[in-house]
Amino acid sequence: VDTADVDLALRILRHTPILAYQLGFAVYLPLHAVLGLPGATSHDLYPAALAVSTPLYAIRGELERVEDACQEAFHAAARLGSEREQRWVDQRITNARTIRALALGRWSEAARDSEQSARLALRDGQEGAAARALATGA
Amino acid sequence: MSYVLGGDPDAGARLAEEGLQLARSAGGPLTVAMCLVASAGTLADRARRHARSLLEEALALLVALDFDAQNELAQATLIAARLGDWPLTLQLADRSIRHLQWSGQRFWLAGVLNVVARAAVDADWEAAARLQGAARHLTVQAAASRPSAADPLPVAPGKHSSRFSMIGELRHQTTAQLQDAVDQERLRQLRAEGEAMDSDQAAAYGLEAIRRARQSQQTDGT
Numbered sequence: 001v002d003t004a005d006v007d008l009a010l011r012i013l014r015h016t017p018i019l020a021y022q023l024g025f026a027v028y029l030p031l032h033a034v035l036g037l038p039g040a041t042s043h044d045l046y047p048a049a050l051a052v053s054t055p056l057y058a059i060r061g062e063l064e065r066v067e068d069a070c071q072e073a074f075h076a077a078a079r080l081g082s083e084r085e086q087r088w089v090d091q092r093i094t095n096a097r098t099i100r101a102l103a104l105g106r107w108s109e110a111a112r113d114s115e116q117s118a119r120l121a122l123r124d125g126q127e128g129a130a131a132r133a134l135a136t137g138a
Numbered sequence: 139m140s141y142v143l144g145g146d147p148d149a150g151a152r153l154a155e156e157g158l159q160l161a162r163s164a165g166g167p168l169t170v171a172m173c174l175v176a177s178a179g180t181l182a183d184r185a186r187r188h189a190r191s192l193l194e195e196a197l198a199l200l201v202a203l204d205f206d207a208q209n210e211l212a213q214a215t216l217i218a219a220r221l222g223d224w225p226l227t228l229q230l231a232d233r234s235i236r237h238l239q240w241s242g243q244r245f246w247l248a249g250v251l252n253v254v255a256r257a258a259v260d261a262d263w264e265a266a267a268r269l270q271g272a273a274r275h276l277t278v279q280a281a282a283s284r285p286s287a288a289d290p291l292p293v294a295p296g297k298h299s300s301r302f303s304m305i306g307e308l309r310h311q312t313t314a315q316l317q318d319a320v321d322q323e324r325l326r327q328l329r330a331e332g333e334a335m336d337s338d339q340a341a342a343y344g345l346e347a348i349r350r351a352r353q354s355q356q357t358d359g360t
Contacts, residue, residue, distance in 0.1 A: 021168060023203055061242025098140075102209075105245035105280060107144030114140060115153065127164040134157030135169075135176035136209070137140050138150040 001030055006037040010045035013052055020059060021132070031056070044085075047076035051089040054096035058103065066100045084124055091120040091129065098136055111137045139179045139213050143304060151180040168207065171199040175210045175217070182220040183304075193217055208237040212246045219253035219308055225355055227257045232348045239341040244280035247337065248273040249305045251344050256308045258347050261354035263319040264328055265347040266312055271332025272340035273309075279337075 001009055013034055019026055031053055040046055050073035057065040070093045077089040094117040101110035114137030121129035141150030158173040174196035181189040193214060200207060215230040231254050238247040255269035316325055335343060 020208070023168065023205055059241055061240070063242065102140065103241070103243045103245065103280075105277075107140045111140035111144060111146075111149070111153075118153075118157075127160045128166045128169045131157040131161035131164060131169050131173055134153045134160070135172045138142065138154035138157065138176040138180055 001033045001037065004037055006034075006039045006043055009034040009037060010040065010043050010049055014045050014048045019056070044080065047073055047080060047089050048085065048092075050076050051092035054093055055099055058096045058099035061103070063100050063103055066096050070096055087120050087124060091117050091126075094120065095133070098133075102136075113137075139176060139216075142179050147180050147183070150176075154180045167199050167203060168205060171196045171203070172207065172210055174199070175213050178217050179213050182217045186221055189217065190221055190223075193221070206233055206237065208234075208241065212238060212243075212250060215250050216253060216304060219256060220304065224257040225352070227253055228348050228352050228355070231257070232345060232352075235341050235344050235348075239337060242337075244276045244337060247341065248276035248280065251276070251340060252305045252309050252312070254344050254348055254351075256312045258351035259312050259315045259319075261351045262347060263316055265343075265350065267316050267320070267325055267328035268332035268335075269340075269344060269347060270309065270312060270316075271329035272335045272343065273332075274329070275333040275335065276337060276340060 013029055013031065016027055016029060019028070031049065034040065035046075035049055035053075040049070050069065054066060054069045054073055057063070057069055073089055073093055077086050080086050080089075094113050098110050098113040098117060101107075101113060114133045118130040118133035118137065121127075121133060139150065141147065141153065154173065154177040158170070158177050161169040161173040174192045178189045178192040178196065181192070196210070197214065200210065211230055211234040215227060215234045218226040218230055231250050234250050235247065235254075237243075238250060251269045251273040255266040255273070258269070259266035320328075332340070332343075
């Protein structure tokens with residue numbers, strides 16, 4: 001961020017494990033600073049960075065911001081050429097919606113979103129992510 | 139535990155089984171622990187011994203990883219309560235309440251406060267009654283809150299107890315014990331005191347009730 005290397009910053013953000021599943025000292029990345037770097041919005045990994053932000057709102061209880069963040073990530077992902085990258089974004093969005101549904105006591109909605117997240121993860125061989133989604137849905 | 143809490147444990151068991159197979163195949167210990175907790179949740183009312191064994195394996199993994207997984211802690215608290223293990227329920231609730239309050243998960247916080255009331259009712263019926271009031275207030279509040287105007291109300295507030303049947307039964311048990319211990323007027327008064335608490339106060343009160351109940355269990359040797 002300090003050197004305004006938007007490509008490196010977005011790649012680190014895209015490939016860092018989800019905060020909730022990091023063991024030991026968790027790596028907190030300056031998400032909003034990365035999103036604000038010059039050239040970020042036109043970068044191919046911008047939708048992924050937006051998607052990373054969606055569950056964070058849900059996890060810290062800012063439920064009213066979750067759906068707007070999901071919509072922003074979804075629309076940004078529409079321009080992507082890679083279906084696999086679109087699925088990655090879709091999966092993060094679905095996870096955020098699941099967390100929000102759980103916080104609001106919408107169990108059937110959470111179950112449906114979890115199953116969808118698991119199927120998206122399985123299509124790209126992400127067994128661990130699929131297993132976690134299925135556990136949430138169960 | 140979404141299907142279980144929604145009243146469909148069979149669908150939950152199907153997902154939990156598939157998830158546990160995938161987790162064991164992928165090999166990540168945290169993911170395995172999450173799936174073990176989910177599996178235990180689907181079995182807590184039907185195969186208690188198996189559920190306890192899965193829960194113990196999950197908790198041992200989480201201890202080995204030195205990891206407080208927020209959702210799994212809350213689920214494990216409910217499962218321990220369904221298994222009637224009150225010392226374990228209180229131990230897990232103590233860690234769970236802090237996470238739930240921080241992340242604004244009022245439904246879950248209400249659920250955990252309800253099981254704390256059940257676990258503490260023998261030692262401290264006044265606290266149990268206040269916790270019931272606090273839990274009810276949180277549930278109604280969560281049901282009435284909509285993150286945006288476009289969001290429909292998910293379920294009418296009056297229907298929540300049946301949806302949350304896993305906790306509803308424990309709440310009925312607490313109520314039965316309270317009705318034996320205290321007259322209706324006093325019970326109403328104590329619950330009203332709990333209902334007047336906001337979520338910060340309810341969480342703090344729950345933690346204090348847990349501390350006293352655990353102290354009482356240690357004194358009694360239970």
